[in-house]
Amino acid sequence: xxxxTLLSLFxxxxxxxxxxxxxxxxxxxxxxxxxxxxxxxxxAIKRLQDWIGQVSIAAEDRGYPEGADYMxxxxxxxxxxxxxxxxxxxxxxxxxxxxxxxxxTVGLYFMYDVKQFDPKEWSSPPTEAKIVDKPGLGKVMVGRxxxxxxxxxxxxxxxxxxxxxxxxxMPVNFVFVAEGEEEIGxxxxxxxxxxxxxxxxxxxxxxxxxxxxxxxxxxxxxxTLGAKGVVEVELTSSGELWGRxxxxxxxxxxxxxxxxxxWHLVKALSTLVNEDATEPTIEGLTKNVRPLSATEKQxxxxxxxxxxxxxxxxxxxxxxxxxxxxxxxxxxxxxxEPTVNIEGIIGGYTGPGGKTILPHKAIAKLDLRLVPNxxxxxxxxxxxNHLAKHGYGDIDVNMTGGYDPTTTPADSxxxxxxxxxxxxxxxxxxxxxxxxxxxxxxxxxNPPLSLGASHFGLGHGSGAHAPDEYYLIESSNPKIxxxxxAVMSYVEYLYQLAK
Amino acid sequence: xxxxTLLSLFxxxxxxxxxxxxxxxxxxxxxxxxxxxxxxxxxAIKRLQDWIGQVSIAAEDRGYPEGADYMxxxxxxxxxxxxxxxxxxxxxxxxxxxxxxxxxTVGLYFMYDVKQFDPKEWSSPPTEAKIVDKPGLGKVMVGRxxxxxxxxxxxxxxxxxxxxxxxxxMPVNFVFVAEGEEEIGxxxxxxxxxxxxxxxxxxxxxxxxxxxxxxxxxxxxxxTLGAKGVVEVELTSSGELWGRxxxxxxxxxxxxxxxxxxWHLVKALSTLVNEDATEPTIEGLTKNVRPLSATEKQxxxxxxxxxxxxxxxxxxxxxxxxxxxxxxxxxxxxxxEPTVNIEGIIGGYTGPGGKTILPHKAIAKLDLRLVPNxxxxxxxxxxxNHLAKHGYGDIDVNMTGGYDPTTTPADSxxxxxxxxxxxxxxxxxxxxxxxxxxxxxxxxxNPPLSLGASHFGLGHGSGAHAPDEYYLIESSNPKIxxxxxAVMSYVEYLYQLAK
Numbered sequence: 001x002x003x004x005t006l007l008s009l010f011x012x013x014x015x016x017x018x019x020x021x022x023x024x025x026x027x028x029x030x031x032x033x034x035x036x037x038x039x040x041x042x043x044a045i046k047r048l049q050d051w052i053g054q055v056s057i058a059a060e061d062r063g064y065p066e067g068a069d070y071m072x073x074x075x076x077x078x079x080x081x082x083x084x085x086x087x088x089x090x091x092x093x094x095x096x097x098x099x100x101x102x103x104x105t106v107g108l109y110f111m112y113d114v115k116q117f118d119p120k121e122w123s124s125p126p127t128e129a130k131i132v133d134k135p136g137l138g139k140v141m142v143g144r145x146x147x148x149x150x151x152x153x154x155x156x157x158x159x160x161x162x163x164x165x166x167x168x169x170m171p172v173n174f175v176f177v178a179e180g181e182e183e184i185g186x187x188x189x190x191x192x193x194x195x196x197x198x199x200x201x202x203x204x205x206x207x208x209x210x211x212x213x214x215x216x217x218x219x220x221x222x223x224t225l226g227a228k229g230v231v232e233v234e235l236t237s238s239g240e241l242w243g244r245x246x247x248x249x250x251x252x253x254x255x256x257x258x259x260x261x262x263w264h265l266v267k268a269l270s271t272l273v274n275e276d277a278t279e280p281t282i283e284g285l286t287k288n289v290r291p292l293s294a295t296e297k298q299x300x301x302x303x304x305x306x307x308x309x310x311x312x313x314x315x316x317x318x319x320x321x322x323x324x325x326x327x328x329x330x331x332x333x334x335x336x337e338p339t340v341n342i343e344g345i346i347g348g349y350t351g352p353g354g355k356t357i358l359p360h361k362a363i364a365k366l367d368l369r370l371v372p373n374x375x376x377x378x379x380x381x382x383x384x385n386h387l388a389k390h391g392y393g394d395i396d397v398n399m400t401g402g403y404d405p406t407t408t409p410a411d412s413x414x415x416x417x418x419x420x421x422x423x424x425x426x427x428x429x430x431x432x433x434x435x436x437x438x439x440x441x442x443x444x445x446n447p448p449l450s451l452g453a454s455h456f457g458l459g460h461g462s463g464a465h466a467p468d469e470y471y472l473i474e475s476s477n478p479k480i481x482x483x484x485x486a487v488m489s490y491v492e493y494l495y496q497l498a499k
Numbered sequence: 500x501x502x503x504t505l506l507s508l509f510x511x512x513x514x515x516x517x518x519x520x521x522x523x524x525x526x527x528x529x530x531x532x533x534x535x536x537x538x539x540x541x542x543a544i545k546r547l548q549d550w551i552g553q554v555s556i557a558a559e560d561r562g563y564p565e566g567a568d569y570m571x572x573x574x575x576x577x578x579x580x581x582x583x584x585x586x587x588x589x590x591x592x593x594x595x596x597x598x599x600x601x602x603x604t605v606g607l608y609f610m611y612d613v614k615q616f617d618p619k620e621w622s623s624p625p626t627e628a629k630i631v632d633k634p635g636l637g638k639v640m641v642g643r644x645x646x647x648x649x650x651x652x653x654x655x656x657x658x659x660x661x662x663x664x665x666x667x668x669m670p671v672n673f674v675f676v677a678e679g680e681e682e683i684g685x686x687x688x689x690x691x692x693x694x695x696x697x698x699x700x701x702x703x704x705x706x707x708x709x710x711x712x713x714x715x716x717x718x719x720x721x722x723t724l725g726a727k728g729v730v731e732v733e734l735t736s737s738g739e740l741w742g743r744x745x746x747x748x749x750x751x752x753x754x755x756x757x758x759x760x761x762w763h764l765v766k767a768l769s770t771l772v773n774e775d776a777t778e779p780t781i782e783g784l785t786k787n788v789r790p791l792s793a794t795e796k797q798x799x800x801x802x803x804x805x806x807x808x809x810x811x812x813x814x815x816x817x818x819x820x821x822x823x824x825x826x827x828x829x830x831x832x833x834x835x836e837p838t839v840n841i842e843g844i845i846g847g848y849t850g851p852g853g854k855t856i857l858p859h860k861a862i863a864k865l866d867l868r869l870v871p872n873x874x875x876x877x878x879x880x881x882x883x884n885h886l887a888k889h890g891y892g893d894i895d896v897n898m899t900g901g902y903d904p905t906t907t908p909a910d911s912x913x914x915x916x917x918x919x920x921x922x923x924x925x926x927x928x929x930x931x932x933x934x935x936x937x938x939x940x941x942x943x944x945n946p947p948l949s950l951g952a953s954h955f956g957l958g959h960g961s962g963a964h965a966p967d968e969y970y971l972i973e974s975s976n977p978k979i980x981x982x983x984x985a986v987m988s989y990v991e992y993l994y995q996l997a998k
Contacts (some may be wrong), residue, residue: 245817
């Protein structure tokens with residue numbers, strides 16, 4: 001749920017030359033591994049393309065349990081001794097381990113599902129993962145899941161292939177968990193992570209990370225020390241639920257004497273935010289909110305100086321921030337303020353022209369983003385209580401997904417290793433206290449695991465959730481890593497973590 | 500736009516026997532015409548079925564100008580000496596005349612367009628007009644336009660066929676106008692009616708009427724002395740129009756710093772009605788509203804005693820009226836109160852589950868119903884002014900159709916003749932000051948024409964705008980006229996008008 005955000009969040013410029021800074025002496029000499037990466041390139045690309053062809057979409061109940069089984073196959077090929085399906089009340093997760101007899105164990109979080117797509121909107125078939133030229137970037141792979149998240153994940157797995165092919169011992173052990181419901185809000189992922197055996201295995205980890213194409217169009221990277229939580233809900237107002245209004249669509253002349261479930265929903269929604277819809281007004285929602293600390297504000301001040309406001313606006317097609325606030329305030333709100341967003345709304349006649357009906361039903365889809373110390377369950381309860389108190393208790397509130405915010409300390413091993421590798425490449429990452437988007441890191445960062453959890457990886461891609469999603473394979477821009485260089489960044493990261 | 504309303508409005512019981520009361524002596528002996536009606540029955544039904552097969556839907560730009568040409572063909576077959584297309588800025592209308600050398604001239608208003616439909620929702624193909632058994636009613640024709648309005652219109656035309664076939668001289672002359680845009684709010688119908696030649700011809704009329712299947716399931720009929728006006732508008736809120744919010748759908752995490760066009764629309768809509776959405780709060784909208792007169796209230800009191808409240812609620816699936824008002828108040832509001840209704844609303848992601856986007860656009864379709872002395876233009880201006888004044892001036896307000904209210908005096912010849920024919924059939928019509936729905940009668944009742952305008956016809960049908968729309972062909976219920984008896988009601992009406 002976060003991929004698109006990062007790329008639109010951070011745009012800046014930082015001089016950077018991959019080729020000039022990678023070669024290191026001694027323990028940082030991975031030329032033997034690099035030789036294998038080059039040798040295996042075509043095979044690795046084919047492996048990613050095949051994986052993109054195996055589509056799993058939870059919202060459409062498509063590709064289960066095949067997606068999990070395919071994930072298992074990929075893990076076994078990459079050297080995991082054990083890899084198996086973990087059944088949940090929803091779609092299956094995957095648990096796997098690779099024991100290298102190393103002193104340290106690293107946690108891995110993958111998703112094998114992808115977002116829905118409409119092939120008509122794509123310039124090449126989204127399941128064929130074609131390689132096409134993208135001016136200014138190089139050769140990119142276009143397909144659903146290319147960057148979110150199969151591309152970076154396959155890149156990471158190729159690092160394991162290459163390390164083994166070079167005749168090396170894996171520098172760390174792995175405990176791997178994956179889910180097939182990330183795109184619907186990870187409703188059953190806790191059942192995977194907190195299965196006793198899995199939880200026991202994860203406890204041994206120094207931290208956990210997800211492969212991620214971190215570079216923006218300028219090659220720059222950002223490290224976030226957490227993410228907002230999220231609650232996705234569907235609000236349904238209907239004559240049937242309300243006991244007022246009609247049971248079916250009726251002629252609109254009856255508006256004179258019959259209540260309207262659509263108006264009922266509009267009026268209910270209107271109470272959830274203030275006049276300009278910039279602040280939640282759901283009673284009790286924000287009572288536990290912890291404001292940004294002085295340290296966090298300092299991080300944001302630094303980030304605001306380094307990140308390019310005009311670029312960020314341009315990418316989104318945005319002329320003004322809410323209430324015409326400054327760039328610093330905009331970044332503060334992304335890290336520190338809870339939100340109430342309408343993802344979509346529908347009711348009645350929506351075709352061409354008009355149709356004189358009084359509709360019997362309307363639905364709004366909302367997402368609420370949460371900051372420490374809000375929780376998903378308390379936010380849901382606050383929403384329900386608020387609606388009931390204001391005379392909208394009949395409106396059905398169906399939570400379709402969501403979870404708590406997640407926070408990882410700046411000195412967590414997974415974060416320190418990230419920064420070290422980025423620095424080796426001449427990259428000085430922008431550090432932000434919290435991502436405005438969400439990912440289910442809370443299952444790792446909350447008790448009982450209390451692990452640091454982060455994203456890492458060189459490389460670039462864009463278009464998560466959108467048509468023509470892509471992942472950079474052969475870079476024509478020296479600032480940005482292509483597939484093979486991104487593989488090497490994972491090799492370096494693992495050796496850094498092993499230290 | 501009114502057909503569905505009438506049938507849901509009025510449900511009651513009145514003992515009635517068509518066959519016992521029709522035969523009259525002397526000038527009311529139409530047995531020669533009836534013989535022709537019986538003889539031509541199959542041909543007339545076939546003619547109606549073929550007409551239903553010729554679909555014209557303005558919202559889909561389907562069946563133009565063929566629908567107008569087909570209308571002309573039907574008119575010529577029924578004896579009109581002149582029938583021609585009247586081009587407008589939209590879809591063509593039809594103007595026709597039948598000069599019988601009679602002292603009186605009667606105006607006719609037809610529509611040749613029908614409402615959109617989805618064949619998947621129908622139990623038989625909507626353009627095939629199949630005859631099927633309907634328990635308790637008899638044989639009905641199922642098709643789009645069956646009752647709204649081709650069925651009653653074809654029934655009327657068969658009356659002309661039969662009068663001529665019986666060797667009679669037409670008792671009145673006709674001036675005929677039809678439109679092909681009734682279902683989108685008659686935006687160009689004034690261009691037909693006020694074309695100098697057409698207007699001149701209409702001025703000669705004693706009044707104008709539209710054929711209409713007036714009988715409900717109890718055989719009862721209602722006479723309305725007018726109808727509300729209507730304004731249909733589409734409200735669009737978008738980042739592009741607003742200059743705030745995004746130009747395309749962006750990740751919902753940006754809600755923290757980017758304005759939402761969907762919220763903007765919801766907040767704007769919320770200002771248009773009061774808390775329970777029962778009263779318009781659009782500034783200036785209701786300033787010219789003429790309250791119901793004592794006479795009108797008296798009509799409604801009588802109607803409330805005769806009409807069955809429980810049946811009216813049951814048909815719509817409504818348990819309670821707004822604010823739990825009484826049946827009399829409900830009828831008063833239908834006749835006397837302006838409304839602001841949401842026909843439909845759409846924005847953002849509306850598929851299964853959620854999708855974490857901040858949509859760049861949302862649209863609401865509204866209809867405003869108007870009473871004397873409101874006008875469509877003033878209502879539109881009030882809406883626009885209100886939005887501008889409350890900070891929503893960026894929201895595009897596109898009027899897709901509409902017109903002023905219409906009122907016809909109780910002593911208008913077309914109304915008196917209706918009541919006379921109904922009375923001859925033992926029917927004592929319920930009289931209401933105004934229909935809660937709308938039809939473009941204002942073009943006739945407003946200056947310069949200032950003609951009485953009404954609906955008339957025995958017969959029954961239902962499902963206008965809905966799947967399985969039907970029109971009764973062979974009645975198994977002695978209280979309700981089938982096709983041939985409905986034809987005869989028009990014969991009687993014309994002779995009554997000629998008196």
